[in-house]
Amino acid sequence: MLEVKQLTVEIGKETILDNINFNVSKGSVVGLIGHNGAGKSTVMKTIMGWQEKKDGSVILNQVNQDQSFINFKKQLSYIPEEPFLLPELTTMQHFQLYGQSYQLDEDTFTARAKRLAEQFEIADKMNEYPESLSKGMRQKVQTICALLPDVPLLLIDEPFMGLDIYASQDLQEILLEKANKGTSILLTSHQLEKMEEMADSYIMLHKGKVEEEGSIKEFRSLSRRNVT
Numbered sequence: 376m377l378e379v380k381q382l383t384v385e386i387g388k389e390t391i392l393d394n395i396n397f398n399v400s401k402g403s404v405v406g407l408i409g410h411n412g413a414g415k416s417t418v419m420k421t422i423m424g425w426q427e428k429k430d431g432s433v434i435l436n437q438v439n440q441d442q443s444f445i446n447f448k449k450q451l452s453y454i455p456e457e458p459f460l461l462p463e464l465t466t467m468q469h470f471q472l473y474g475q476s477y478q479l480d481e482d483t484f485t486a487r488a489k490r491l492a493e494q495f496e497i498a499d500k501m502n503e504y505p506e507s508l509s510k511g512m513r514q515k516v517q518t519i520c521a522l523l524p525d526v527p528l529l530l531i532d533e534p535f536m537g538l539d540i541y542a543s544q545d546l547q548e549i550l551l552e553k554a555n556k557g558t559s560i561l562l563t564s565h566q567l568e569k570m571e572e573m574a575d576s577y578i579m580l581h582k583g584k585v586e587e588e589g590s591i592k593e594f595r596s597l598s599r600r601n602v603t
C-alpha cells in the first residue's frame with residue numbers, strides 16, 4: 376500500500392528526516408508518535424508533496440510520487456494540524472472544491488456533505504466564511520473536506536486537537552469505520568490513549584529517525600513505562 380523508503384528531508388542545512396522507512400498496509404491504522412519537533416508533520420507534508428525531499432521514495436499502490444504525482448495525489452487526502460482554509464470560500468464552497476478535485480459525482484457529493492455536516496454539527500454554517508467560524512469549526516470544515524472522497528490513504532495530523540468530545544468521538548468512529556472498509560490511515564496524536572484505541576501499530580520518531588516501531592500492544596507496555 377503505502378511504502379516510504381529511505382526518506383531524507385533537509386530544510387536549510389538541517390537534516391529533519393534521516394533515512395525513514397516504513398509501510399502502511401491496506402486497512403491498517405498506523406500511529407506516528409514522538410516528541411515535539413521529532414518530524415511527524417514533516418513526514419506527512421513530504422508524503423503530500425508539500426515538502427521537498429532530498430532522497431528516498433514514496434509509493435502508494437505502486438504509484439511513485441515522483442513519477443506520476445497526479446495519480447499519486449488523488450489516492451490520498453490530508454487533515455493538517457492547522458486548518459488550511461481559503462478566506463474567500465464559504466464552508467460549502469470548500470466542500471465543493473474538494474468534491475470537484477476528487478471527481479465525486481453530484482449525488483455522492485451531496486449525500487456525503489450533508490451527512491458529515493450534520494454529524495459534525497455545522498450544517499447551519501454552510502454559507503459562512505472561515506473568519507466567522509470558531510477554531511474548532513474551522514477544524515471540522517477541514518476534516519470534512521478530507522473525509523468527502525473515498526481515498527485509499529488518509530493522512531491525519533493531530534485530528535482531535537480543537538474538537539469537542541462529541542466531534543472527537545464521531546471522528547474516531549468515522550475513521551475506524553473507514554479503516555474497516557479498507558482505508559489506510561497514518562495518524563499523529565499526542566493523545567496517547569486515543570492512539571492506543573485506534574492504531575494497529577506505531578512508529579516512534581526521534582530527531583528525524585525511526586527509533587522504535589511495533590504493534591500497538593507493544594506500545595501500550597512502552598507508554599506504561601512513560602517513555603513517550
Ligand SMILES: Nc1ncnc2c1ncn2[C@@H]1O[C@H](COP(=O)(O)OP(=O)(O)OP(=O)(O)O)[C@@H](O)[C@H]1O
Pocket residue numbers: 386391409410411412413414415416417418
Ligand atoms: N519550514 C521549516 N523551516 C525550518 N525548520 C522546520 C520547518 N518545518 C519544520 N522544521 C523543523 O523540523 C523539525 C520537525 O518538525 P515537525 O513539525 O515535523 O515536528 P513534529 O514531530 O510534527 O512536532 P509537533 O509534535 O510539535 O507537531 C523541527 O525541528 C522543526 O523546527
